[in-house]
Amino acid sequence: MKKKIAMLSIAGLFLTLSCNDDFLTEGNPTAASVGNSFTSPAEAEQSVVAIYAALQANDLYGREYWWLLDLLSDEMMSGGAILEARRAIILNYKFDASNELVNSVWRGIYRVINYSNLAINVLPTKVEGGDLEKDLVDKLTAEARFFRGWMYFELVSLWGNVPYITRPLNTVEGSPKAESIDVIYNQIYADLDSAITFLPPTSADDLTGRATAAAAKAMKARVLLFQGRYEEARQPLQEIIDTKQYALVDTYADNQREENELNKESLFEVQFSSSAGNSDGWSGDGNGLKEVTIRGQEYSPVDWHNTVPSPELLAAYEAGDSRYDDNFLEYGEMYDNDALEFTAASIKQGTTSRTQHWYKYTNLYKKDIENLWSGINMRVIRYADVLLMMAEVELEAGNVAQAAAYINQVRARPSVNLPPVAATSANAVFAALVHERQVELASEQLRYRDVRRWLNNSKLTVNPIAADVEITPRYNLLPIPQQEIDNNPDLTQADQNPGY
DSSP: OHHHHHHHTOTHHHHHHHTOGGGGSSSOTTSOOTTTSSOSHHHHHHHHHHHHHHHTSTTTTTTHHHHHHHHHTTSEEEOSTTSOHHHHHHHTTOOOTTOHHHHHHHHHHHHHHHHHHHHHHHHHHHHHTTSSOHHHHHHHHHHHHHHHHHHHHHHHHHHSSOBOOOSOOOSSOOOOBOSOHHHHHHHHHHHHHHHHHHSOSSGGGOTTOOOOHHHHHHHHHHHHHHTTOHHHHHHHHHHHHHHOOOOOOSOGGGGGSGGGTTOTTEEEEEOOOTTSOBSOTTTOSSSSOBOOBOHHHHHOTTTTOOEEEOHHHHHHSOTTOTHHHHHEEETTOEETTTTEEOOGGGOOSSOOSOSEEEOTTSSTTTOSSOOSOBOOOEEEEEHHHHHHHHHHHHHHTTOHHHHHHHHHHHHTOTTTOOOOOOOSOHHHHHHHHHHHHHHHSTTSSOHHHHHHHHHHTTSOSSOGGGGSSOOOGGGGSOOOOHHHHHHOTTOOGGGSOTTO
16 A cells, blocks of 8 residues: 555656646746656656556546446436536436536546656657666556557547547647547557556566556457457457466455455556545646545445436346445445444435445445545456456357356356356357446446447447437447537537537
């Protein structure tokens, strides 16, 4: 934990430099600038640590990213009248190009890309100037390329064709749209391959929670599956499995609690710490100290209670699946270290008519209230996801029994211990895979994109997310924010996605 806090709290110096346009103007030659900064190993490290800080911002994992992806899925319902309009509009698929939640996530993603571009473009020049060692720069730029590749995948998978830039933007300037999403996908794979080559192989080689080659391999497999390139995803997934450095933790709930972070199941987490200080909680945009997330407070039934799990998600769990109790809290159950009984009277806001409420990623297992900020890390890639992706690869290759075996590894987790899936047919095992991803990875921001890729790759013919709302073709992609079109001279309304 101490290593994590130290890593994430030193970003301030870089953020001051990267977000202050004053250094672009002529004047004091000793003022901070790209030319006279990042000339020591410590400053070079800061250039990349700043990217991690940007992930913690409110428009990404601090708040809005998980809101957007969860609301777009079929995992959520409103927890009461307090759900903000910009969120309710997403939940009901009525949003347009002015939606501030969509706009916020867009801004957060491009901030990470810009920070990444700065490190990727500037650090190698410090090797040429004799300030930094090549091995250090290779590792740091590979780390930045992991984030740039990941963020561009977020963009193309959610928005399609988007403004594409690989250099740091130091002034307000437009950036043209990519000619084709193929251009961006090629960059994504190039970035992730660089990360695979130069980063530490596994988390066992880097205990601070920094990106590793294994995380890059899992991300590459995720991208390949989204494109329907199943067999190409086999190698990176198999290499992760073959390291034997990752395994399922015995207790499923350890993957959503603060005391069990960076465990053997984790390939990558966005890190938070309630003890590291928080001077930028509400306005957090990557420019100040923001080490906390508001995830628990938003979803917790004893606090803001802005959302509850959907009937579709609740019904997906089999009888006796302990993950149900790990993810949801029902009336009559105990919380706060088993000191309090959860009843309708426990709910401070919103409806009490629903008896099932969110428990996952909240502090209720150890507290009676959330106290607003949470230090629980958001898990981005887990080994369970790796196994289920590999099951999908095997299923596509016609290896039905092997696909079922990978699914059954997840079901055999000691705290879950469900009966194995029988390899009766490809259709039956695919249905089991869809089910297992839904219940195992609930509210981990994967469901919406899972359904999208299964529809895109003709694995599903009916959209399960459309059970409660009418999803027209307009919503196949998110709208490019109207303010981006208005402010970017290289974009016009013709660049907007269809229907917006």
